[in-house]
Amino acid sequence: MSKICNNCGQDLPDSAAVCSLCGEAQQQKPSPTSKKKLIIFVSVIVAVVVVCILIGVLVNIGGKNALVGKWNYDMNTSEGPPLLLSDSIEFAPNGTLRYNQGYGFYDAGKWSVSGSKLYFDAGDGYEGSLEYKVRGNTLTLTGSYELVYIKDK
Ligand SMILES: [Zn+2]
Numbered sequence: 001m002s003k004i005c006n007n008c009g010q011d012l013p014d015s016a017a018v019c020s021l022c023g024e025a026q027q028q029k030p031s032p033t034s035k036k037k038l039i040i041f042v043s044v045i046v047a048v049v050v051v052c053i054l055i056g057v058l059v060n061i062g063g064k065n066a067l068v069g070k071w072n073y074d075m076n077t078s079e080g081p082p083l084l085l086s087d088s089i090e091f092a093p094n095g096t097l098r099y100n101q102g103y104g105f106y107d108a109g110k111w112s113v114s115g116s117k118l119y120f121d122a123g124d125g126y127e128g129s130l131e132y133k134v135r136g137n138t139l140t141l142t143g144s145y146e147l148v149y150i151k152d153k
Helices: 032-061 063-067
Strands: 002-004 011-013 069-073 088-091 096-100 105-114 117-121 127-135 138-142 146-151
Touching: 063 105, 063 127, 088 105
Parallel strands: none
Antiparallel strands: 002 011, 069 088, 069 146, 088 096, 096 105, 105 117, 117 127, 127 138, 138 146
Protein backbone atom coordinates (compact mmCIF):
# COMPACT_ATOMS: atom_id res chain seq x y z
CA MET A 1 0.00 0.00 0.00
CA SER A 2 1.56 3.27 -1.07
CA LYS A 3 0.84 6.53 -2.78
CA ILE A 4 2.87 8.94 -4.86
CA CYS A 5 3.68 12.48 -3.80
CA ASN A 6 1.60 14.86 -5.89
CA ASN A 7 4.53 17.29 -6.00
CA CYS A 8 7.69 15.25 -6.65
CA GLY A 9 6.40 11.74 -7.40
CA GLN A 10 8.15 10.10 -4.44
CA ASP A 11 6.68 6.77 -3.29
CA LEU A 12 5.16 7.30 0.11
CA PRO A 13 3.32 5.12 2.61
CA ASP A 14 -0.46 5.67 2.60
CA SER A 15 -0.32 7.15 6.09
CA ALA A 16 2.21 9.90 5.18
CA ALA A 17 0.91 13.38 5.95
CA VAL A 18 3.90 15.11 4.31
CA CYS A 19 6.31 13.94 1.62
CA SER A 20 9.57 12.58 3.09
CA LEU A 21 11.50 13.98 0.12
CA CYS A 22 10.07 17.43 -0.66
CA GLY A 23 7.94 18.09 2.41
CA GLU A 24 4.75 18.67 0.39
CA ALA A 25 1.59 18.16 2.46
CA GLN A 26 -0.25 15.03 1.30
CA GLN A 27 -4.00 14.59 1.09
CA GLN A 28 -5.20 11.85 3.38
CA LYS A 29 -7.33 9.22 1.65
CA PRO A 30 -10.41 8.58 3.74
CA SER A 31 -10.29 5.00 5.00
CA PRO A 32 -13.08 2.66 3.91
CA THR A 33 -14.48 2.55 7.47
CA SER A 34 -14.71 6.33 7.74
CA LYS A 35 -16.41 6.41 4.32
CA LYS A 36 -18.90 3.83 5.54
CA LYS A 37 -19.48 5.83 8.72
CA LEU A 38 -20.04 8.97 6.64
CA ILE A 39 -22.59 7.18 4.45
CA ILE A 40 -24.42 5.85 7.52
CA PHE A 41 -24.32 9.31 9.14
CA VAL A 42 -25.73 11.01 6.02
CA SER A 43 -28.40 8.29 5.67
CA VAL A 44 -29.50 8.79 9.28
CA ILE A 45 -29.69 12.58 8.80
CA VAL A 46 -31.75 12.14 5.61
CA ALA A 47 -34.06 9.64 7.35
CA VAL A 48 -34.58 11.97 10.32
CA VAL A 49 -35.35 14.91 8.02
CA VAL A 50 -37.86 12.82 6.02
CA VAL A 51 -39.58 11.63 9.22
CA CYS A 52 -39.74 15.21 10.56
CA ILE A 53 -41.30 16.43 7.30
CA LEU A 54 -43.86 13.59 7.38
CA ILE A 55 -44.75 14.36 11.01
CA GLY A 56 -44.98 18.06 10.17
CA VAL A 57 -47.32 17.28 7.30
CA LEU A 58 -49.52 15.04 9.46
CA VAL A 59 -49.66 17.47 12.39
CA ASN A 60 -49.91 20.86 10.71
CA ILE A 61 -51.26 20.46 7.21
CA GLY A 62 -53.89 18.02 8.54
CA GLY A 63 -55.76 21.23 9.39
CA LYS A 64 -59.51 20.92 9.42
CA ASN A 65 -59.48 17.28 8.31
CA ALA A 66 -57.34 16.32 11.30
CA LEU A 67 -60.20 17.36 13.59
CA VAL A 68 -63.08 15.75 11.72
CA GLY A 69 -64.58 12.88 13.70
CA LYS A 70 -65.70 11.98 17.20
CA TRP A 71 -63.47 12.64 20.19
CA ASN A 72 -63.79 11.36 23.74
CA TYR A 73 -62.85 13.64 26.61
CA ASP A 74 -59.92 12.32 28.64
CA MET A 75 -60.63 13.30 32.23
CA ASN A 76 -57.32 11.87 33.45
CA THR A 77 -55.07 14.23 31.52
CA SER A 78 -57.36 17.23 31.01
CA GLU A 79 -56.92 20.23 33.28
CA GLY A 80 -60.47 21.51 33.15
CA PRO A 81 -64.07 20.66 32.37
CA PRO A 82 -64.75 19.44 28.81
CA LEU A 83 -65.97 21.58 25.96
CA LEU A 84 -69.80 21.77 26.09
CA LEU A 85 -69.57 19.77 29.35
CA SER A 86 -69.75 16.75 27.09
CA ASP A 87 -68.26 13.23 27.29
CA SER A 88 -67.69 13.37 23.54
CA ILE A 89 -67.65 15.99 20.83
CA GLU A 90 -67.90 15.57 17.12
CA PHE A 91 -66.44 17.84 14.47
CA ALA A 92 -68.66 17.04 11.49
CA PRO A 93 -67.10 17.63 8.04
CA ASN A 94 -69.80 20.20 7.17
CA GLY A 95 -68.74 22.45 10.07
CA THR A 96 -71.41 21.33 12.52
CA LEU A 97 -70.21 20.93 16.10
CA ARG A 98 -71.99 18.10 17.91
CA TYR A 99 -71.92 16.95 21.49
CA ASN A 100 -72.83 13.87 23.50
CA GLN A 101 -73.52 14.13 27.20
CA GLY A 102 -74.26 10.42 27.36
CA TYR A 103 -77.60 10.41 25.48
CA GLY A 104 -76.37 10.39 21.88
CA PHE A 105 -75.04 13.13 19.65
CA TYR A 106 -76.88 16.43 19.17
CA ASP A 107 -76.06 19.46 17.06
CA ALA A 108 -74.50 22.10 19.29
CA GLY A 109 -73.36 24.75 16.84
CA LYS A 110 -70.58 25.47 14.39
CA TRP A 111 -66.85 24.91 14.28
CA SER A 112 -64.02 25.99 12.00
CA VAL A 113 -60.27 26.28 12.05
CA SER A 114 -57.82 28.98 11.06
CA GLY A 115 -54.14 28.23 11.35
CA SER A 116 -53.65 26.51 14.69
CA LYS A 117 -56.90 27.90 16.16
CA LEU A 118 -60.19 26.12 16.54
CA TYR A 119 -63.21 28.44 16.57
CA PHE A 120 -66.49 27.22 18.01
CA ASP A 121 -69.88 28.81 18.40
CA ALA A 122 -72.45 26.82 20.33
CA GLY A 123 -74.96 29.66 20.49
CA ASP A 124 -76.20 31.25 23.73
CA GLY A 125 -72.96 33.24 23.81
CA TYR A 126 -70.94 30.09 24.32
CA GLU A 127 -68.26 30.66 21.74
CA GLY A 128 -64.55 31.10 21.61
CA SER A 129 -61.30 29.89 20.19
CA LEU A 130 -58.68 27.44 21.39
CA GLU A 131 -55.29 26.38 20.14
CA TYR A 132 -55.60 22.85 18.80
CA LYS A 133 -53.01 20.18 18.17
CA VAL A 134 -53.60 16.69 16.81
CA ARG A 135 -50.93 14.07 17.43
CA GLY A 136 -51.87 10.59 16.32
CA ASN A 137 -55.19 9.86 18.04
CA THR A 138 -54.82 12.62 20.62
CA LEU A 139 -56.34 16.09 20.34
CA THR A 140 -55.16 18.81 22.70
CA LEU A 141 -57.18 22.02 23.03
CA THR A 142 -55.41 24.81 24.85
CA GLY A 143 -57.09 27.90 26.23
CA SER A 144 -56.61 28.98 29.83
CA TYR A 145 -56.02 25.28 30.47
CA GLU A 146 -55.41 22.13 28.46
CA LEU A 147 -58.16 19.73 27.39
CA VAL A 148 -57.26 16.32 26.02
CA TYR A 149 -59.45 14.21 23.75
CA ILE A 150 -58.86 10.74 22.36
CA LYS A 151 -60.19 9.88 18.91
CA ASP A 152 -63.20 7.58 19.00
CA LYS A 153 -62.51 4.28 17.22
ZN1 LIG B 1 7.41 15.02 -2.58
